[in-house]
Amino acid sequence: MLYDKLQLEKDEVVLKTVRKHWFVIVTELITVVFVAFLPITLITIIGSNLDVLKSAGITILLDGQLVAFLTSAWLLLSILAGFTIWTHYYLDLWIVTDRRIISVDQIHFFNRSVAIFRLERLQDIEYNINGFLPTFLNFGTISAQTAGHHEHNFRATGMPDPRGLQSAIQSAMDTRLRVLHIEADLSE
Amino acid sequence: MTPAPTPFNDVFSGNDFVLLFFYFLIGFYALFTAVLYYHWQTYSTDGKINFLTFVTYFAMTIPLVIALSAITIM
Numbered sequence: 447m448l449y450d451k452l453q454l455e456k457d458e459v460v461l462k463t464v465r466k467h468w469f470v471i472v473t474e475l476i477t478v479v480f481v482a483f484l485p486i487t488l489i490t491i492i493g494s495n496l497d498v499l500k501s502a503g504i505t506i507l508l509d510g511q512l513v514a515f516l517t518s519a520w521l522l523l524s525i526l527a528g529f530t531i532w533t534h535y536y537l538d539l540w541i542v543t544d545r546r547i548i549s550v551d552q553i554h555f556f557n558r559s560v561a562i563f564r565l566e567r568l569q570d571i572e573y574n575i576n577g578f579l580p581t582f583l584n585f586g587t588i589s590a591q592t593a594g595h596h597e598h599n600f601r602a603t604g605m606p607d608p609r610g611l612q613s614a615i616q617s618a619m620d621t622r623l624r625v626l627h628i629e630a631d632l633s634e
Numbered sequence: 635m636t637p638a639p640t641p642f643n644d645v646f647s648g649n650d651f652v653l654l655f656f657y658f659l660i661g662f663y664a665l666f667t668a669v670l671y672y673h674w675q676t677y678s679t680d681g682k683i684n685f686l687t688f689v690t691y692f693a694m695t696i697p698l699v700i701a702l703s704a705i706t707i708m
Contacts, residue, residue, distance in 0.1 A: 447676075447678060448678060449679065511705060519655070522698045523659075529687075529691055536683065536687075537677045537678065
């Protein structure tokens with residue numbers, strides 16, 4: 447499982463696990479379903495209009511066995527495409543712990559990037575909700591900037607409740623800084 | 635209507651092409667299933683979702699694979 451691979455620090459607590467908004471996957475899956483049923487729709491239309499086509503001088507020879515084979519193959523490939531989308535959706539996530547943010551980006555099956563940002567190094571967290579549907583369904587883009595030798599920004603689109611996520615990260619950041627200051631004071 | 639002769643007529647018949655495509659498809663399906671299984675086993679965060687994903691995946695694909703095999707053999 448993923449948490450074994452990430453090797454959380456001792457006493458590190460996972461505060462939130464965030465995936466993209468459901469609207470993102472639903473739109474992608476609707477497209478796949480539409481594409482999957484395209485040949486069946488086409489065959490049904492042609493089948494019910496064979497007389498019209500014949501009278502127009504167009505002859506279509508349909509080999510039932512071949513049509514069934516190709517339609518089944520098309521359906522199978524569409525289902526595999528649907529599961530690819532589901533896998534990318536589910537395995538692409540943000541894990542907010544009390545010490546860091548772990549951003550797992552599943553780009554495709556053989557392209558995966560994991561970025562870790564320590565909360566005490568975060569500077570700005572910004573969210574952006576742009577458009578009618580994102581406003582209505584409450585999803586948007588969240589981006590953050592980290593301080594360090596190299597300025598580094600990270601950004602995630604289609605995140606649900608970006609306002610809530612921003613405040614959760616902000617409060618985790620404040621708590622982390624407080625803990626670090628207490629630890630520093632005690633060590634002096 | 636007689637089908638137009640092609641240079642492959644002596645080597646491959648239409649059924650051979652269907653059979654070849656079927657083998658290719660089954661190979662691809664097996665490979666895809668292995669990759670999918672590996673990813674979910676390695677990178678998932680919830681065992682219950684893993685189980686549901688695999689049940690749905692096999693419930694949707696196995697009947698189609700059986701149908702494809704039956705059509706190819708017939």
